[in-house]
Amino acid sequence: MYLLRFAFIVLPALVWSQTATIKGIILDDAHLPIDNVNIKVGDIGTNSNTNGFYELKIPAHSEVTVAFTHILYKRVIVKFNLKNGQVVEFNPVMSLNIEQIATVVINSNQRQSVTGVTIIAPELLRTIKGAQPGVENILKTLPGVNISNELSTQYSVRGGNFDENLVYVNDIEVYRPFLVRSGQQEGLSFVNTDLVQNIDFSAGGFQAKYGDKLSSVLDITYKTPIKFGVNADLSLLGGSISAEAVSKDSKFSGIIGVRYRDNGLILNSLETEGIVKPVFADAQTYLTYKFTDKFQVNFLGNISSNKYTFEPQNRQTNFGTIADPKALLVYYEGQEKDAYNTYFGAFKANYFASEDLTLKLVASTYHTTEEEYFDILAQYRLGEVNTNIGDENLGEVEFSEGIGSQLTHARNDLDAMITTVEHKGDYKMDDNTLEWSIKYTHEDIRDRLVEWEVIDSAGFSINPPNLDVFKDQPYQTYQGPLVAFQNVRATNYVKIERFQAYAQWSKRSELGTNEVFYNLGVRAHHWTVNGDGIESNSQTVFSPRAQFAIKPDWDKDMLFRVAGGLYYQPPFYRELRDSSGTVKPEVQAQKSIHLVLGNEYSFKMWDRPFKLVSEAYYKHMTDVNPYTLENVRIRYRANNNAKAYAYGLDLRLNGEFVPGTESWFSFGYLKTEENIENRGYIARPTDQRLKFGVLFQDYVPNIPELKVYLNLVYNTGVPGGSPSYANPYDYQNRLRDYKRADVGFSYAIVDGDRTYTSNWKNAFKELTIGVEVFNMFDVQNSITNTWVRDVYSKRQSAVPNYLSPRVFNVRLSMKF
Known part of the structure; x- marks a missing residue:
């Protein structure tokens, strides 16, 4: 009986001790850091600091749901399934809207791209x-x-x-x-x-x-x-x-x-x-x-x-x-x-x-x-x-x-100066993005x-x-220069x-x-x-x-x-x-x-x-x-x-x-x-x-x-x-x-x-x-x-x- 009680107490602790880490910077649409974002998984949580940085230990070998919430921004819900000791960098971008966005499922540190990159x-x-x-x-x-x-x-x-x-x-x-x-x-x-x-x-x-x-x-x-x-x-x-x-x-x-x-x-x-x-x-x-x-x-x-x-x-x-x-x-x-x-x-x-x-x-x-x-x-x-084989001159x-x-000879010198001035801009409207540049x-x-x-x-x-x-030559004499x-x-x-x-x-x-x-x-x-x-x-x-x-x-x-x-x-x-x-x-x-x-x-x-x-x-x-x-x-x-x-x-x-x-x-x-x-x-x-x-x-x-x-x-x-x-x-x-x-x-x-x-x-x-x-x-x-x-x-x-x-x-x- 005591052994059974011990198993019920210790085994969950051992499973919980298998952890992974997520960390990163939380940004807004202008790519500026957001402080005091609440990051929570179950009863565990942390907040982003003044630089938008956060770090959180989560259980490994199981799918867990992490919520990023802030009173002024959309809530971000992310699912992770990581291995023991794995460290994943996740940098969410939060928008100024109280509507909830779709769930993002992350199983590795690769992000999918539609642009062929x-x-x-x-x-x-x-x-x-x-x-x-x-x-x-x-x-x-x-x-x-x-x-x-x-x-x-x-x-x-x-x-x-x-x-x-x-x-x-x-x-x-x-x-x-x-x-x-x-x-x-x-x-x-x-x-x-x-x-x-x-x-x-x-x-x-x-x-x-x-x-x-x-x-x-x-x-x-x-x-x-x-x-x-x-x-x-x-x-x-x-x-x-x-x-x-x-x-x-x-x-x-x-x-x-x-x-x-x-x-x-x-x-x-x-x-x-x-x-x-x-x-x-x-x-x-x-x-x-x-x-x-x-x-x-x-x-x-x-x-x-x-x-x-x-x-x-x-x-x-x-x-x-x-x-x-x-x-x-x-x-x-x-x-x-x-x-x-x-x-x-x-x-x-x-x-x-x-x-x-x-x-x-x-x-x-x-x-x-x-x-x-x-x-x-x-x-x-x-x-x-x-x-x-065996010859001394092998x-x-x-x-x-x-x-x-x-006989090769070179005296090559190059001095190059390249100066550039460029204006770039981008404008977002709903699901549309317009980008431009003059250079x-x-x-x-x-x-x-x-x-x-x-x-x-x-x-x-x-x-x-x-x-x-x-x-x-040497069969005929060459007369040219x-x-x-x-x-x-x-x-x-x-x-x-x-x-x-x-x-x-x-x-x-x-x-x-x-x-x-x-x-x-x-x-x-x-x-x-x-x-x-x-x-x-x-x-x-x-x-x-x-x-x-x-x-x-x-x-x-x-x-x-x-x-x-x-x-x-x-x-x-x-x-x-x-x-x-x-x-x-x-x-x-x-x-x-x-x-x-x-x-x-x-x-x-x-x-x-x-x-x-x-x-x-x-x-x-x-x-x-x-x-x-x-x-x-x-x-x-x-x-x-x-x-x-x-x-x-x-x-x-x-x-x-x-x-x-x-x-x-x-x-x-x-x-x-x-x-x-x-x-x-x-x-x-x-x-x-x-x-x-x-x-x-x-x-x-x-x-x-x-x-x-x-x-x-x-x-x-x-x-x-x-x-x-x-x-x-x-x-x-x-x-x-x-x-x-x-x-x-x-x-x-x-x-x-x-x-x-x-x-x-x-x-x-x-x-x-x-x-x-x-x-x-x-x-x-x-x-x-x-x-x-x-x-x-x-x-x-x-x-x-x-x-x-x-x-x-x-x-x-x-x-x-």
Whole structure:
């Protein structure tokens, strides 16, 4: 009897001790925090503070109803079904109306979108780092997004190139460096993951409020702090620290982050040996000051310094087949010094004129100074490898098939200043939303390009490929002048004035018993190119866009979506400059017609939430500006003599494959081809046919503090295995498939949901130690080929330039 009584008393307590946490900020329609909101579940409750922040423990492993109530606002009723220890951020928006709104059911930290936007949980960025940590490390696991260089943050989307992606931070467009040739020199991603609150990504068919690019939009929102906190992260590749705070009167709040990155651990593992010093650092801040409840000012600032110094010494690359193994031996002299310094500042004023009308004014300036200096002499031997087992010279080159040298030189300087002023506004009336913008941009580019390359094979200088004179040495004497294999010299001073505007209308309503969403919008873009020695040229384009989504009143949770429009990409400076360095102001905007059909199916499996997202898309492109792609450097032909198309299918299944964690599996099929000067269709440089991506999280059931993540990507090879000077119609060689798996293990020494008796542990809110293995299976991926001539056959051999091998990293993360 006593045992039975004990069970009745203790077991409910044990069940109740299984808890989860919901927390967040409660906002009104003007996005201002609401204090003294009553949050209640059963007999447990709490109130939001003066900053609108709340935190509440709720029972786990059961459906509970949470009520958010305030005397002046609509009541919000939310149902949660969370796992033990799960933390979900829920930020309700309460309206000034006493009517009760419909119940919202939340089973995970994903929110459904009708606009075709993929929403990524910020916690994933801070948990899954990778060789190049940042939002791009997560994007590469999504269907339709391709990254084939782990040292770079550049990505291509659905057949587009690296220049066709928009990036916004808090409504402010940000820019990337211009002169980057490979990921080794690139540095840090602009987005500081420690500062991120929301991440939205669209791979096509996006709304008119987003700018004029052809491929994708990455829309980032930085935090508005609600309390003091410090985060720090240390690893063998560098570290970061961020701090956030809010004033006592809640008028002023700010967050600042500093990052340092040294890629020496990865670069020193490459085949090319030498002295390498890649040092990248930046500091960012986002500040908010609330003058009144209706008027506030934000400031976003960034200072970035990227320095890359390299003194190569030697390289040996083994390739070929088992029957015919070959090796390339290279001995170097000289060095490379690159520097990219960027400064970015933006003010945004927000005026909440009423509950329905919001007006914004944004002013920003981006300044970049970039230098690429190198003089490198490479002397090479291409030969057959000794394969005799037991021979003391096993693996060495014994018979030379190619001997030569290559001297490369560059003195490239670029100074760019981009200034922008923009007015934005939105007005809500019932279920309708009207948004508009007027934007002016001034781009001032000062560019000096000096590059030349001399190639010598078997003692004889090689003429450039476009020279009609053929050398047949040593059999015939060559009488012509000696010229460099490549020689580019140009100095450009270019100014571009841009005027942009958009207006769009959105509405959520019902069609019978079905929920529907409409969006119609149009953009206008006028630009003028002028400069020293450049004949001024002006152009104007209009871009209409539309979206429609319907959620049928079915037993199955389905959402259908269609989006399309006419998208233009007015040329930026790099698209105006051809391979000789000449600026052509008459280059037109590339044009693309988008059609996207999507479906989202939400369901339960194993009593846990899952979602299958499917999208089929087609793009028809005209006035295409062809380009060559070498590593991550793009060089345009600066004309519009091509047309192209792209179509494909993207699938992603995400959900709680392991209770309390989010994972996904993705698949993408893509085909994109271009027709240059009506010579016929050939594969574009970004024709990545098949893509598989996996982001998987797990933990030890009996030790939930011990977690593991797997970041796996498989991409079929893209065209790009040909020489950079080659005619694309003569070379359609593809690089080998890209296969990479990164895995990370972490153990939470201190968890914010537990209490500790040790004094030193109480000093931390969170403390985690981890080990990461990059390229776990040590796959030899390549990003380009080096082409070396055979002395005897005069053929060229493609020698792969391999990316990083397996690398181990140790990480320590802490929160105060």
